Amino acid sequence: MTNSAITVLLVDDDDMIRECVTAYLEDEGFSVYAYATAEQALESIAAISPVVCISDMRLPGMNGEDFIVKAHTLSPVTRYMLHTGMLYSLSDELRFIGMKDDDVMLKPIHNLSKLVENIKHIAVVGRF
């Protein structure tokens, strides 16, 4: 799968993080949609049906965990990743929808090529 075929939806309330991750992923050829809140992302996710969705954990309204559970019902084909500044172990619900420990990336990501690698990996690997 080429990068341009991979649509990525990014949720992070930090403007700078959204900006730098988007810039990097776009340079890599991905199509990126970025949102500052879970609520905004939920409005669009079904229509976009991204291949990969990366969400922050601590968001102003709904948190990342609840967001993914809800987003999964709207866009079940999407693979989900968490990008968080807190040490976090996956909840049973997130494991149930197929997330694995590797899908949690700790902030700050030192080299975004690691994120690209993970995106490409989960975009091609079937999980169910």
Place this chain on the structure above:
Amino acid sequence: MSPKAAEKFFRSESRYRMLVENSCDIVFSLDMDGNIAYVSPAWQKILGHEPSEVIGHNFVEFVNPEDIAGIQTMVAAVIRTNSMQEATYRVNHVDGSWRWHTARVNRHRDDDGVQTIFGTAHDATERLHIEELMTQSEKMAMISGMAAGMAHEINNPLGAILQHAQNIERRVSADIPANVKAAAEVGVSLDLVHAYMQKRGIFDFIGHIRTAGIKASGIISNMLQFSRRSDAGAELVDLSAFLDKVLELAGTDYDMKKKYDFHRIELQRLYADNLPPVLLVVAGMEQVLLNIIKNAAQALTGGELPHQPRITVRTQVAEGMAAIEIEDNGSGMDEKTRQRIFEPFFTTKEIGVGTGLGLSVAYEIITKGHHGLIDVRSKLGRGSCFTIKLPLQGRA
């Protein structure tokens, strides 16, 4: 006094004597110069001295020099206010150690005008020790909450610094078609831009930003570990074998070999042979012990020691806990340092040598991760001894 009254008096006198002599607290009387006229048998039970070593001696001979002023203030207050006063001070045990005592004293004047200081004293060492541990644990809980919040807040801007630096590097690369296109639009050659940045060391600067960011992120990640409360992944471990492994690990550590000449330090292993297996989070406990051993090695490195540098690792079972002691005969530390040693960012090392997080992380791993205790005693110039106590199975 009538015979009946005299008999009554002697009966009550003997009752009081019995009370005094059976009291767990020390009962004592001093003359107005502080010379000891009487001590109850509890003195010998608590402090070990024979009565002959005590009677007739001045009370302050037994008191830690730092606490004498406090006692004099108390006695002065007794005389001035004619009321009961209290003081806490260290008193010498016959084994040479200091015990904390709390005494309550008052003045008595008999019919002939002779004045005496009467008092009772009890051993408060254990209580003060527990209070110190509790204050420590409250302080650490507060700091740990702050550390977690701070770490989280810093991770986002740190991510932005690291990743934007990376984006700058990439946006001048000719490998990305969008760069080539944008450069052509503004009429510059990407190769020349690249060459200019190279010549002016700009790529090095960007590299330094990233290196510094990664270093900061290492500190933050330690802080998050410090605030982590988890006993996930605990397993039953044979402590002796585990300690041997940690000592072996310490011997292969780069810093230990290069900076602290670990091989010249004598390692003494005094393991109890009746130790039941202990529940450990192996990775966490390794980190704690390596940190303590590293500190010990460091204390054995600065300056010339008059004796063979030695680290003693001791284990024993006491009060339903497994105790690990790591003792060095190095430079030791003063009391102020000792009290702050587990605080995050507290370091006595030069700037850049230590982050001051090692022992605070150790503290959290032991108290939160293992429901254990960690404590240190130290004497300046004599060495330090860290004690870790871990609950044994079924008694936690």
